Structure formats: structure tokens, C-alpha cells
Amino acid sequence: MSSAQQAVDHAITSRMSARAFTQQEVTREMITDILDVARRSPSGTNTQPWQVYVLQGASRDSLVDKVCAAHDAIRANPALAEEYREAYDYYPTQWVSPFIDRRRENGWSLYGLLGIGKGDKDKMHLQHQRNYKFFDAPVGLMFTLNRVMGRGSLVDYGMFLQSIMVAARARGLHTCPQAAWNGFSKIILPHIGAGDNEMLVCGMALGWADASDKVNTLVTPREPVESFTHWLA
Numbered sequence: 227m228s229s230a231q232q233a234v235d236h237a238i239t240s241r242m243s244a245r246a247f248t249q250q251e252v253t254r255e256m257i258t259d260i261l262d263v264a265r266r267s268p269s270g271t272n273t274q275p276w277q278v279y280v281l282q283g284a285s286r287d288s289l290v291d292k293v294c295a296a297h298d299a300i301r302a303n304p305a306l307a308e309e310y311r312e313a314y315d316y317y318p319t320q321w322v323s324p325f326i327d328r329r330r331e332n333g334w335s336l337y338g339l340l341g342i343g344k345g346d347k348d349k350m351h352l353q354h355q356r357n358y359k360f361f362d363a364p365v366g367l368m369f370t371l372n373r374v375m376g377r378g379s380l381v382d383y384g385m386f387l388q389s390i391m392v393a394a395r396a397r398g399l400h401t402c403p404q405a406a407w408n409g410f411s412k413i414i415l416p417h418i419g420a421g422d423n424e425m426l427v428c429g430m431a432l433g434w435a436d437a438s439d440k441v442n443t444l445v446t447p448r449e450p451v452e453s454f455t456h457w458l459a
């Protein structure tokens with residue numbers, strides 16, 4: 227196997243969603259380098275529909291405070307959830323098998339690892355809220371898309387996001403892509419200074435994974451190639 231093949235395969239297969247990070251700094255140069263690689267991602271007719279907001283220090287911390295407060299307020303008064311809307315349906319409104327089964331397995335293996343039982347709503351709330359702290363990562367990324375763009379731009383966006391995550395791995399960094407932020411766009415968009423024409427695609431935590439935290443030992447399963455590949459003669 228060539229070293230290029232090894233390096234690329236390793237960067238892709240060693241990516242996992244890290245949910246605990248150390249406080250070790252990620253330099254601006256590293257972030258710029260990662261985005262410089264990711265900007266080579268393909269997009270339909272080279273539209274390059276991405277806008278990236280990098281939050282560190284005070285901008286990161288104050289967003290965390292605002293969204294955690296909103297998340298707590300919704301818990302105290304679930305009717306408030308009505309005020310928060312995602313710009314697009316990331317998940318289906320009606321779940322069917324096998325997707326719902328995989329989703330459930332994913333949730334319960336995470337909670338099981340952390341010793342959170344089915345009825346433990348307090349612990350679930352706190353664990354879910356770790357999203358709104360970027361899992362303690364020193365860098366939070368927010369991704370927006372101009373609202374005039376079509377659904378195809380979300381396909382482009384997926385490639386851009388994966389390029390960021392893979393380029394981060396090549397530098398020893400880890401990420402967690404986060405749709406959990408999407409419902410809070412009415413707080414996030416003004417906070418980051420996004421224009422009225424922008425919608426929030428998702429957020430992402432970026433930093434050095436905390437290897438001592440068991441949450442990062444979660445290994446998620448994948449279906450084998452033959453289960454999703456249809457060979458036509």
C-alpha cells in the first residue's frame with residue numbers, strides 16, 4: 227500500500243465524532259490550513275456555497291452561554307420550543323426502519339457508555355447540553371448557506387464538511403459535526419453577524435480529543451459494503 231493511500235485512508239477511517247476535548251490551543255494557522263485544504267472540495271458548477279464562522283475565546287464562550295440558557299429554558303417550559311426552528315429538515319418527520327433502529331442504537335450506545343439510564347432525564351439533558359458547549363472544544367465552527375441556493379448545495383456542503391474533518395485528522399485534530407445547533411439559529415445567526423439571506427447548515431466542534439474521556443471510546447458500527455451496493459451486470 228502506498229504511503230498516500232495509507233495517509234488518506236487513515237485520515238478518513240480515524241475520523242470519529244469526538245465529544246470531549248482538551249483545552250490545548252488550536253492555532254489560527256492550523257484552522258486556516260484546514261480551510262485552505264477544504265476549499266478544494268467540489269461543488270455543482272463550482273458555486274462554493276459555504277460560509278464559515280470561526281468562534282474562539284469570547285465569541286465562543288458567549289454563544290455557549292446564550293444557547294445553554296435557551297436550552298435550559300426550553301426544558302423548564304417545553305412550549306418555548308415552538309419559538310425555535312431549523313432552517314431545513316435535517317431528519318425526517320416520520321421515521322422508518324432501518325434508520326430509526328440505527329438512530330436508537332446510536333443514542334443508547336452513547337448513553338449506555340456514559341451510564342445514563344432510559345429514565346434519567348436530568349443526565350440526558352446535561353449530556354445533550356454538552357453539544358452547546360462544543361464539548362469543551364476551544365474552537366466552534368458555524369456553517370451557513372445563502373437561502374437562495376437549492377438543496378444541491380447541501381450535497382456540496384457535506385463534501386466541504388467532510389474535507390474539513392479529514393484535513394483536521396491529518397493534523398491530529400478531531401471534530402464533531404453538530405446539527406444540534408440548528409434549532410437555535412435565531413440566536414446564532416445574529417451572534418455571528420450572518421446576513422438575513424443566510425441559513426444555518428450546522429455547527430462543528432474542533433480541537434484535540436481528550437483521550438482520557440470514555441465518551442471518546444465509542445465506536446459506531448457501519449453496514450458492510452454488500453448491504454448497500456448493488457452490482458449491475
Ligand SMILES: Cc1cc2nc3c(=O)[nH]c(=O)nc-3n(C[C@H](O)[C@H](O)[C@H](O)COP(=O)(O)O)c2cc1C
Pocket residue numbers: 241242243244245332357402403404405406407428446
Ligand atoms: C451533519 C451531522 C450532524 C451531526 N450532529 C451531531 C450532533 O449534533 N451531536 C452529536 O453528538 N453528534 C452529531 N453527529 C455525529 C453523528 O452522531 C455521528 O457521525 C454518527 O453517530 C457516526 O459516528 P462517528 O462520527 O463517530 O463515526 C452529526 C453528524 C453529522 C454528519
